[in-house]
Amino acid sequence: DTEVTQTPKHLVMGMTNKKSLKCEQHMGHRAMYWYKQKAKKPPELMFVYSYEKLSINESVPSRFSPECPNSSLLNLHLHALQPEDSALYLCASSQARTTYQETQYFGPGTRLLVL
Amino acid sequence: DQQVKQNSPSLSVQEGRISILNCDYTNSMFDYFLWYKKYPAEGPTFLISISSIKDKNEDGRFTVFLNKSAKHLSLHIVPSQPGDSAVYFCAARPTGTASKLTFGTGTRLQVTL
Numbered sequence: 131d132t133e134v135t136q137t138p139k140h141l142v143m144g145m146t147n148k149k150s151l152k153c154e155q156h157m158g159h160r161a162m163y164w165y166k167q168k169a170k171k172p173p174e175l176m177f178v179y180s181y182e183k184l185s186i187n188e189s190v191p192s193r194f195s196p197e198c199p200n201s202s203l204l205n206l207h208l209h210a211l212q213p214e215d216s217a218l219y220l221c222a223s224s225q226a227r228t229t230y231q232e233t234q235y236f237g238p239g240t241r242l243l244v245l
Numbered sequence: 246d247q248q249v250k251q252n253s254p255s256l257s258v259q260e261g262r263i264s265i266l267n268c269d270y271t272n273s274m275f276d277y278f279l280w281y282k283k284y285p286a287e288g289p290t291f292l293i294s295i296s297s298i299k300d301k302n303e304d305g306r307f308t309v310f311l312n313k314s315a316k317h318l319s320l321h322i323v324p325s326q327p328g329d330s331a332v333y334f335c336a337a338r339p340t341g342t343a344s345k346l347t348f349g350t351g352t353r354l355q356v357t358l
Contacts, residue, residue: 136288163346172334172351173348174348175345175346188345220289232344233291234279234291235291238288239286239288
């Protein structure tokens with residue numbers, strides 16, 4: 131089983147709203163990731179959590195706030211977003227136990243539209 | 246600075262023929278390479294990977310070749326099927342756990358009947 135689930139599938143929000151994206155995996159993976167993907171572009175890394183601790187933050191604006199409540203869950207809290215933040219937000223997970231052959235598995239994404 | 250490049254934005258291949266997708270990288274710290282397939286508005290699906298200690302890895306219709314000296318890898322799909330039509334991303338990462346995956350710009354493969 132290599133399933134990563136994400137909710138909601140679609141989200142429309144205004145610039146003053148607060149919303150959260152959720153990601154869950156039950157593969158026993160200890161690394162979880164948030165990526166952002168704009169149309170016709172590759173996914174871009176935002177955050178990495180390793181063993182529930184934030185290990186990489188790719189200089190993401192503070193209006194995006196990640197949270198890892200436990201080893202299976204990853205949230206992305208959104209506040210005061212801009213229209214240019216509209217994108218597909220992807221969650222991924224990997225084992226974080228091996229140095230070689232560590233594959234990241236992606237969820238289906240949340241399509242976010244900021245009005 | 247694009248560290249992983251896919252110079253062909255699109256490729257059209259007839260059903261049953263071979264599809265060859267190419268990828269070049271510049272960062273010599275990359276030692277694990279992956280190919281993902283992506284349909285519109287969906288997450289990338291892992292296809293096949295190769296570590297730098299190998300030069301070939303095969304899984305069914307998919308074969309990945311790595312030429313470390315040229316910093317080049319390729320994905321071969323034989324035989325190509327209409328369901329293979331998607332965007333293919335090459336990705337690379339350095340040694341270490343929970344490390345950053347750097348994606349190429351993608352190649353859109355169209356398999357025609």
